[in-house]
Amino acid sequence: MPKPRTDSGNKNLISENLIRLRQKNHLSQRDLAKKLQLVGCDMDRNVITRIETQKRYVTDIELVKLCEVLKTTFEELTKNEQ
Numbered sequence: 001m002p003k004p005r006t007d008s009g010n011k012n013l014i015s016e017n018l019i020r021l022r023q024k025n026h027l028s029q030r031d032l033a034k035k036l037q038l039v040g041c042d043m044d045r046n047v048i049t050r051i052e053t054q055k056r057y058v059t060d061i062e063l064v065k066l067c068e069v070l071k072t073t074f075e076e077l078t079k080n081e082q
Contacts, residue, residue, distance in 0.1 A: 003057060010054045013078050014063070019052050021070045021077065032069065041065035 003011075022032050029048040036043045041062060050056035058066075067074055 011056060012051060012054065012058045013080060014058060014066070015052050015054050017077050017079065018048075018066065018070075021072055022048075025070055035069045036065055039065055039068055041069075 022029070027035070029045045029052070033043050033045045033048055043062065047056065051058055063074060063077065067077055070077070
C-alpha cells in the first residue's frame with residue numbers, strides 16, 4: 001500500500017513551518033538536530049534537510065519532539081496556509 005501524500009505530492013505537512021520556526025529560534029539544521037538528540041530523538045542534519053525538502057515523512061513521535069524543542073504547538077507546526 002502506498003504511503004499517503006498531500007494533494008501536491010508532498011510527503012509531510014510541516015516543511016515550510018519547520019523552516020520558519022527553526023529560523024525564528026535562530027537554529028541551523030545542525031543545531032536543531034543536536035537539540036532533538038538531547039531530548040531522545042535520533043535525527044541528524046540530513047534528516048532535517050530531507051523533511052524540509054519534502055523527501056521524508058515525519059512520525060508522530062518526531063512531531064512531538066519537534067514541538068518540544070521549537071517551543072511550539074502541534075497546530076502551529078502542522079498548519080497549512082496554502
